[in-house]
Each structure stands twice: as C-alpha cells, then as structure tokens.
Amino acid sequence: MGRAVTDDARGRLRQRIxxxxxxxxxxxxxxxxxxxxxxxxxxxxxxxxRVDQGDLxxxxxxxxxxxxxxLEEAMEELKSRYGLTTADLxxxxxxxxxxxxxxx
Amino acid sequence: xxxxxxxxxxSTGLPATGAAQxxxxxxxxxxLGTGVVLAGDVTISLAGVDLVDIRLNALITSVxxxxxxxxxxxx
Amino acid sequence: xxxxxxxxxAVARDxxxxxxxxxxxxxxxxxxxxxxxxxSAVVCDVDLGEFGEEPLTRNLEDLTWxxxxxxxxxxxxxxxxxxxxxxxxxxxxxxxxxxxxxxKVDSLRTELENVLDRIEGRQExxxxxxxxxxAAVEAEPAATPTSGTDYLRRKREAAERRRDLSDEAVRxxxxxxxxxxxxxxxxxxxAPQDPRLTGRTETMILNAAYLxxxxxxxxxxxxxxxxxxxxxxxxVEVEGxxxxxxFAVLG
Numbered sequence: 001m002g003r004a005v006t007d008d009a010r011g012r013l014r015q016r017i018x019x020x021x022x023x024x025x026x027x028x029x030x031x032x033x034x035x036x037x038x039x040x041x042x043x044x045x046x047x048x049x050r051v052d053q054g055d056l057x058x059x060x061x062x063x064x065x066x067x068x069x070x071l072e073e074a075m076e077e078l079k080s081r082y083g084l085t086t087a088d089l090x091x092x093x094x095x096x097x098x099x100x101x102x103x104x
Numbered sequence: 105x106x107x108x109x110x111x112x113x114x115s116t117g118l119p120a121t122g123a124a125q126x127x128x129x130x131x132x133x134x135x136l137g138t139g140v141v142l143a144g145d146v147t148i149s150l151a152g153v154d155l156v157d158i159r160l161n162a163l164i165t166s167v168x169x170x171x172x173x174x175x176x177x178x179x
Numbered sequence: 180x181x182x183x184x185x186x187x188x189a190v191a192r193d194x195x196x197x198x199x200x201x202x203x204x205x206x207x208x209x210x211x212x213x214x215x216x217x218x219s220a221v222v223c224d225v226d227l228g229e230f231g232e233e234p235l236t237r238n239l240e241d242l243t244w245x246x247x248x249x250x251x252x253x254x255x256x257x258x259x260x261x262x263x264x265x266x267x268x269x270x271x272x273x274x275x276x277x278x279x280x281x282x283k284v285d286s287l288r289t290e291l292e293n294v295l296d297r298i299e300g301r302q303e304x305x306x307x308x309x310x311x312x313x314a315a316v317e318a319e320p321a322a323t324p325t326s327g328t329d330y331l332r333r334k335r336e337a338a339e340r341r342r343d344l345s346d347e348a349v350r351x352x353x354x355x356x357x358x359x360x361x362x363x364x365x366x367x368x369x370a371p372q373d374p375r376l377t378g379r380t381e382t383m384i385l386n387a388a389y390l391x392x393x394x395x396x397x398x399x400x401x402x403x404x405x406x407x408x409x410x411x412x413x414x415v416e417v418e419g420x421x422x423x424x425x426f427a428v429l430g
Contacts, residue, residue, distance in 0.1 A: 048335050058328070065327025068334075116261055117393040118420055123257035126421065127196060128246060129376050130305060131253045133369055133386075134424035174415040 029082055034089040035077070040071055184273040185213070185280055186225040188255040191263040194219040194296045198262035205251055210258075213277050215284045218291060221259050222280060230273050239271075258275050260422035264299040266291060267424045294427050297365070301390050302420035304399060307372075308352045309414045310344075310387035343414060351410035352385040358406040362399040363389035367425045381414065388425035396420060 050056060056064070062079050079085065186204065194212060197217070204208040204223025212392055213220040238244045249270060256267040274280045284291065324330035360366045371383035391399045400417055407415035 044334060045338075047331065048338060051331055051335070060332060062327040065324075065329070065331040067327070069327060069330040086392060112269075116263065116265075117396075118257065118261045118422060120256075122256045122421070123250075126253060127377070128249065128417075129372050131249050133372065135249055135252055135267070140268075160240075 026082055030084060030089065033078060033084065036078075037075060037086065037089045040068075040075060043071070044068055182227045183224045184227050184230060185222040185277060186230060186277055187268050187272040187274060187280065188223070188252055188301045189265045189267045190291055190295075191215045191219045191221060191259050191265040192217060192292075192299070194221075194259065194263040194265075199258060202255060202258045203251075204255060205248070210255060213280045213284075213297070215249060215281045216288075218284055218288070218295075219253065219263075220280050220412075222274075222277075223255075225273060227273075230271070235271065239380075256422050256424070264295050265422055266294045266298065266427040267422055276349045279378050281342055298390065298423040298426050301364055301423060301426075302342065302393055302396065303423045303425055304359075304363075304389045304396070304417060304419035305421065306355060306385065306389060306390050306403065307383055308348075308355050308415040309379070309381035309383050310348045310412070312382065347410070348384055348413050351413045351415075354410070355403065355406050355415055356385060358388055358402050359387060359389045359399070362395065362402050363391050365390040365426055369425065384413075390423055390426045391420075393420070411426050 047068055051061055051064070079089075188204070188210075196212050199210055199212065199221070201278065204210050207226060208223045209226070211224075211354050213222055229238065238248075238379065252267075252270060259265045260267075276281060296351065309405075324333055355366075356366070367388045369386045369388060371386045374382070377383075389399070396419070403417050
C-alpha cells in the first residue's frame with residue numbers, strides 16, 4: 001500500500017515538473033546559482049591565500065577585495081530575486097556529500 | 105548537557121518501558137548496523153540497504169512526525 | 180509465498196520467561212521463547228507473505244513499514260533486556276520453524292556465549308556531540324566594509340573564527356570520547372547521523388556508544404557532564420541505559 005501511494009505521488013510530481021515552466025526555470029536557476037556560489041567561495045578562499053602570501057601590492061589587494069565584494073553583492077541580488085538562501089543552493093551530490101562546505 | 109538518565113527499575117537495570125524514548129534514527133542505526141547477524145532461512149542480506157538512498161523524503165517525514173510526537177520543538 | 184516463519188528478536192541467557200508475559204510481536208502476535216541449553220531465542224510468528232524474501236524486498240522500501248517493524252523489534256528487545264542479558268538481533272531475521280531456530284543457535288553457540296559474556300551486567304550509553312548551526316555566524320554586526328582591503332580583512336577574520344570554532348569542536352569531541360572511553364568497558368563509534376534523517380540543524384561530530392558496567396553509570400555520566408562543561412561551544416547529549424545493541428556483534 002505504501003508503494004502504491006509513492007508511485008502515485010511520483011506520477012503527480014512528474015506531471016507537475018512537465019507542466020510548470022516557472023518551477024523548471026527556478027530549478028535551473030538554482031543549479032546555475034549553486035555553481036556560481038561554489039566558484040565565488042573558491043575564489044574568496046584563493047584570494048585570502050594570495051593576500052596571506054604577501055606578494056600583492058596594496059593596490060592589488062584593494063582591487064581584489066572590491067571585485068569580490070561586488071561579486072558577493074551581485075550574488076545576493078540574484079538569490080533574492082528567487083527568494084533563495086545560501087542553504088538552498090547547497091546541492092546534494094550523493095556519496096560526494098554536499099556541494100558547498102558547511103561555511104556560509 | 106541533555107541527560108536522558110532512565111532510572112533503573114528492573115533486574116538488569118533497564119526500564120522495560122524505556123524503548124519509546126529512543127529516537128527512530130538511533131533504533132535504525134543499531135538494528136540495521138549492529139546487533140547479531142544470524143542468517144535466517146528467508147532473510148535477504150541487508151548489507152546493501154542504504155536508508156539515505158531509499159525514499160529519503162518518506163523517511164524524513166516519518167522521522168519528523170516521530171520527533172513531534174516526542175515533543176521536539178521546531179528547528 | 181505463503182505460510183509462517185519465526186522472526187527472531189534477540190537471544191538471551193537465563194531468561195525468566197514469566198517477565199515476558201503479555202509482550203507482543205507484530206500485529207499483536209504473542210512472543211514465544213525457543214530454549215536451547217541455557218540460551219533463549221525470543222521469537223514470534225510472522226506471515227511469509229509479509230516477511231518472506233520477495234515481499235521483504237518490497238516492504239523494506241516502504242519506510243512506514245520499516246518504522247513499524249523497527250519500533251516493534253526495539254520494544255521487544257527492551258522487554259527482554261529488562262529481564263535478562265540479551266543480545267539483540269539485527270532487523271529482520273526469519274527462520275522457517277523452531278527446529279531451524281534451535282539449529283542456528285547451536286551453530287553459533289560459542290559466538291553467542293562470547294557476546295553475552297561481553298555484555299552481561301553492562302549497558303549501552305549513547306553519547307552525541309553536536310555543534311549548533313549559526314555558532315559560526317559573525318559575532319559582530321555586519322557593517323559595510325569601508326574598502327576592498329577592509330572587505331578581505333573581515334573575510335579573513337570570519338574564516339579564522341570558523342576555523343577556531345571548528346578546531347575547538349573537534350577537540351571537544353575528542354575529549355568527550357576519551358572520557359567516555361575511560362569509564363567504559365568498550366566503545367564504538369557510529370557514523371554521525373545525517374541531518375536529513377534527524378531533521379536537526381546542528382552538525383553531529385560524534386555519535387558514539389559506550390558499554391558501561393551497570394553499577395558505574397553515575398560515575399560515567401558525571402565525568403561526561405564535567406567534560407561537557409569544559410566545552411560550552413558544543414552540545415553533549417547522553418542517553419541511556421539502553422540494551423547493548425552496538426556490542427552484540429558476533430565474532
């Protein structure tokens with residue numbers, strides 16, 4: 001009996017995905033934003049490492065920081081358009097765990 | 105520190121009614137992952153059963169309902 | 180598939196059968212005890228249309244079914260463990276009949292006796308260490324960075340705070356485990372529970388089981404409480420006493 005209910009629910013879910021363009025757009029958006037967010041976090045970590053290495057001029061550090069700040073602001077704007085939080089962007093990759101680290 | 109210290113009321117020190125206090129996830133951790141493995145006559149091997157893969161949503165629903173029954177607050 | 184089988188819940192030693200009166204298995208079926216030279220297998224009848232190999236494959240995918248079976252199995256294990264030294268069996272072990280049950284007990288007698296020796300007079304305690312989410316959230320108000328350099332500085336400080344909290348959490352988990360282990364006969368680390376299953380937002384960094392002498396549980400919990408107080412940034416949860424599931428592994 002439990003299985004019949006699940007089959008029915010799955011059928012309904014498939015139908016909803018096929019006939020709901022907004023949902024498809026939102027899911028795609030979420031996927032794209034998740035990847036951008038991953039890249040942003042990696043860039044941020046890499047930037048901090050470069051700054052710590054000490055081989056950047058003050059102007060270079062300033063430019064790097066401004067660039068990252070603008071990127072973060074742009075991400076916030078994109079997320080808010082679809083009412084998404086960073087937690088929403090944390091894709092489940094199955095055995096590989098989740099996409100983003102636990103860090104915000 | 106949250107301390108569920110069940111008072112000893114039986115001959116072995118285990119309260120007979122303590123079973124209901126154990127969360128479903130704890131039960132499944134143990135009954136699927138540990139305990140005596142005896143090859144029954146009609147038992148299939150449970151080695152390949154991975155609850156996280158199977159109907160995750162259904163499990164979350166049942167675990168959460170279980171938690172509400174036990175009085176866990178909303179996260 | 181038709182007919183009945185015998186579902187095994189646990190194997191006990193010196194079981195006082197009278198203490199199991201009224202205990203029920205699945206669908207209200209009464210519990211039975213199959214004795215074999217001092218060992219008692221606790222069983223109940225099950226319908227092979229539900230517990231046979233093929234129906235089982237289907238039923239194991241139905242989590243409502245799994246939950247019901249697991250809870251009933253757990254309830255029976257507790258009743259038995261309250262009455263005698265008890266080695267719980269893993270979920271779903273079905274034998275054809277009582278002769279088969281006796282034959283299985285015979286073939287595993289030595290290992291069963293070893294397990295029962297190991298857990299006699301002892302109980303399992305569960306200890307979990309969790310890190311509350313949001314503990315890593317910035318302590319200071321999020322003021323607008325004054326420059327690109329300032330932005331990077333704040334990011335570095337936030338990363339360092341997260342690292343410190345993470346290091347401290349790991350230290351806490353290690354010390355809690357060391358304390359638990361020191362006051363136990365045996366310990367076993369289980370996988371941290373998936374938040375998708377528990378519905379909890381905290382990150383579980385330790386999920387351990389300790390086998391503690393029945394008379395020593397106050398020393399055990401007191402020592403853990405002291406260790407928990409040394410690490411206020413984590414939550415330490417101690418539950419027990421439970422039947423010794425995690426230590427009833429044969430071999």
